[in-house]
Amino acid sequence: MAEGRFPRLAADFSRAGLFALRRASGSPRVPVLAALLLAWVAIAAARSGEVPATVTSPPEPSLDVTDSPDLEAPRPPPGTFTEPVPAVFPEPALLIVDGELGARSTLASALGARGFSPQTVALIAREMAPHFDFRRARPNHRFWVASSADGSLVEFRYYLSETSSYRMERRGSGFEVSREEAVFDARTARMSGVVESSLYAAILTQGEGSQLARDFAEVFAWDIDFQRSVRAGDRFELLYERLYRPEADGSSSFMRTGRILAARYEGTVGAHTAVYFEPEEGRGGYYRPDGSSVERQFLMAPLRHARISSAFNPARRHPILKVVRPHFGIDYAAPQGTPVWSVADGVVIHRSRSGGFGNLVKIRHTNGYVSYYAHLSRYPKGLRVGTRVEQKQVVGYVGSTGLSTGPHVCFRIARDGRYVNPARLRTPAGEPVDPDLLPVFQDTVASLLSELGGGTRLASENAL
Ligand SMILES: [Zn+2]
Numbered sequence: 001m002a003e004g005r006f007p008r009l010a011a012d013f014s015r016a017g018l019f020a021l022r023r024a025s026g027s028p029r030v031p032v033l034a035a036l037l038l039a040w041v042a043i044a045a046a047r048s049g050e051v052p053a054t055v056t057s058p059p060e061p062s063l064d065v066t067d068s069p070d071l072e073a074p075r076p077p078p079g080t081f082t083e084p085v086p087a088v089f090p091e092p093a094l095l096i097v098d099g100e101l102g103a104r105s106t107l108a109s110a111l112g113a114r115g116f117s118p119q120t121v122a123l124i125a126r127e128m129a130p131h132f133d134f135r136r137a138r139p140n141h142r143f144w145v146a147s148s149a150d151g152s153l154v155e156f157r158y159y160l161s162e163t164s165s166y167r168m169e170r171r172g173s174g175f176e177v178s179r180e181e182a183v184f185d186a187r188t189a190r191m192s193g194v195v196e197s198s199l200y201a202a203i204l205t206q207g208e209g210s211q212l213a214r215d216f217a218e219v220f221a222w223d224i225d226f227q228r229s230v231r232a233g234d235r236f237e238l239l240y241e242r243l244y245r246p247e248a249d250g251s252s253s254f255m256r257t258g259r260i261l262a263a264r265y266e267g268t269v270g271a272h273t274a275v276y277f278e279p280e281e282g283r284g285g286y287y288r289p290d291g292s293s294v295e296r297q298f299l300m301a302p303l304r305h306a307r308i309s310s311a312f313n314p315a316r317r318h319p320i321l322k323v324v325r326p327h328f329g330i331d332y333a334a335p336q337g338t339p340v341w342s343v344a345d346g347v348v349i350h351r352s353r354s355g356g357f358g359n360l361v362k363i364r365h366t367n368g369y370v371s372y373y374a375h376l377s378r379y380p381k382g383l384r385v386g387t388r389v390e391q392k393q394v395v396g397y398v399g400s401t402g403l404s405t406g407p408h409v410c411f412r413i414a415r416d417g418r419y420v421n422p423a424r425l426r427t428p429a430g431e432p433v434d435p436d437l438l439p440v441f442q443d444t445v446a447s448l449l450s451e452l453g454g455g456t457r458l459a460s461e462n463a464l
Contacts (some may be wrong), residue, residue: 094146094154101141107134124156127168127175144248157248162255184243186258192237199226212257219260219286222295224269225366234267239452262448275448277441279434289445291433298425299343299391302373302411306332309408312421319405328419329412336407338398340373348387351379358402361395372412375404
């Protein structure tokens with residue numbers, strides 16, 4: 001039936017038109033292109049024989065019908081519209097122009113550069129004034145403008161962020177401005193691959209951004225040192241969210257990758273699997289399939305029963321040198337010979353006398369961390385550079401070697417070559433899943449891991 005088909009056809013043409021215009025936006029010739037396009041659409045539609053013969057001219061633009069991409073169920077016309085909309089009345093084509101403020105542009109200059117008249121710019125400024133002060137406009141704020149074919153403004157949107165925007169819509173003879181907070185639409189995606197040079201490269205090769213690679217490395221930060229332990233041929237899989245923002249024209253735009261829901265990494269570092277789980281609404285973390293947390297905390301201190309004699313203090317007055325000299329560690333006073341243990345798994349990278357530090361042991365951990373244990377009286381037998389140590393393994397004994405006033409251990413942690421305050425590393429404890437929640441957790445794990453594709457992957461590996 002022609003009447004039933006035409007609206008759908010018109011909608012398709014109209015969307016195609018929007019798409020073309022969107023691509024051309026930014027060019028001052030947009031109105032000309034739009035007029036040509038509309039004429040072409042109408043002629044093509046008339047010639048195709050699929051449309052009623054009465055429609056031979058371009059669709060009449062209407063200021064009173066705004067964005068209603070769903071022609072199967074047209075919205076009721078606004079109050080000032082007195083005549084009913086005929087069923088074959090095509091969707092009014094809107095000219096869409098969008099853009100972003102540059103470092104030195106104002107909204108007025110950005111709109112002017114895209115061919116908007118001073119009158120339109122003034123109209124937007126006047127209507128928006130009670131809602132947003134454009135002196136607070138920032139580079140990267142985005143705008144979106146819909147006009148009818150005759151150039152009159154139908155809708156203006158101003159985006160403060162990915163999710164926050166103002167919407168100025170024509171209502172009868174005036175405009176109405178509202179603030180909108182968009183909720184992203186999260187769609188689940190799956191990726192698997194083999195590392196050739198680095199995990200970053202492998203993920204970027206598949207078309208995702210570096211944020212996803214960083215997030216992936218973060219999930220396994222406690223288990224895998226992605227700077228050093230990754231080898232060509234390592235395999236990874238991940239299930240993650242892609243976030244879309246609903247747009248004014250009914251479409252949606254991909255914004256960025258969201259949360260990783262499940263991840264697996266297999267290589268010379270072993271096989272590691274993690275799933276995202278929220279023990280309580282909004283507070284989630286990553287767990288291994290057995291319910292243990294992937295987070296391995298640094299120990300609070302490198303020895304038992306110690307007293308802090310000097311805290312981390314970038315402006316400390318040095319007790320011996322009597323000058324302001326930053327203290328980038330925590331001093332723990334303890335009896336001579338007290339065992340000092342490594343605060344986390346790692347590899348010994350230094351074990352010798354080192355100036356003011358006296359006898360010093362340094363241990364490299366995953367994720368760019370190095371821990372320091374200074375002023376030691378001696379080292380345990382067999383501890384050498386290159387020795388692999390576990391969390392709480394003894395790496396030295398309290399002493400007073402180097403620049404020291406009494407038996408203590410100066411404990412420091414550096415990340416990527418810069419000292420950090422060890423006290424600040426007390427991240428939320430890596431608690432396992434509460435036993436009461438285990439059934440829910442196990443259901444989550446089963447469903448996420450099947451989506452991750454565990455079954456088929458194992459089958460193909462067996463075949464090899
Ligand atoms: Zn110290």
